[in-house]
Amino acid sequence: MTTKHRIFTTPFASVYPFYITKAEKKGRTKAEVDAVIRWLTGYDQQGLEAQLEKQTDVETFFNESPGMNPSRALIKGVVCGVRVEDVEDPTMREIRYLDKLVDELAKGKAMDKILRS
Template sequence: MAGHRIYTVSFASVYPMYVTKAEKKGRAKTDVDEIIRWLTGYSQEELEDQLEKQTDFETFFAEAPGLNPSRALIRGVVCGVRVEDIKEPTMQEIRYLDKLIDELAKGKAVDKILRK
């Protein structure tokens, strides 16, 4: 079975949308980067390298140095689907990130977003 079309989209093409969404609500690019690093285990340098390489979503998550085990605590609805009910692993990782960015844009404290 072929993967979803989003898997082949470069992470770098969507990243500015995450930043814009956060900044429109008074949050900073550094908050977005912190969330992505928490979720994936990338360092800031590794994250910037992935952006520069135009890595697609599937590869971005497949090459993540250490997906945070606490991501299983992420609950809620994104695009009308509960993230905890998504069965396909790559899609679930993408939706986890979407959910975290949504929480940031809604003003939730970063410590709470990172499930601390």
């Protein structure tokens, strides 16, 4: 039996401020981070805030998402030295997709490009 990565049991609310900080340091906004999360997961703003309030762990946050965006398969590239499209574990791949989207936001990429429209 393999042990789960620590991130899976971490409350999403504990990770979320790091996404906000990373974006804000580069002149982006919390609203843009929320938009990226909503695009990826299908949560509406109320649903996202409810998950944050409930201290839902990262794995449950992704597993309970209303509908992962089918366009997320278009997210390619490297995050933390790992190519996102090569990540085997489905939940870890969703986490890496979100990491990559926030990276793109912080790098100043246009929202329509980030949201693969």
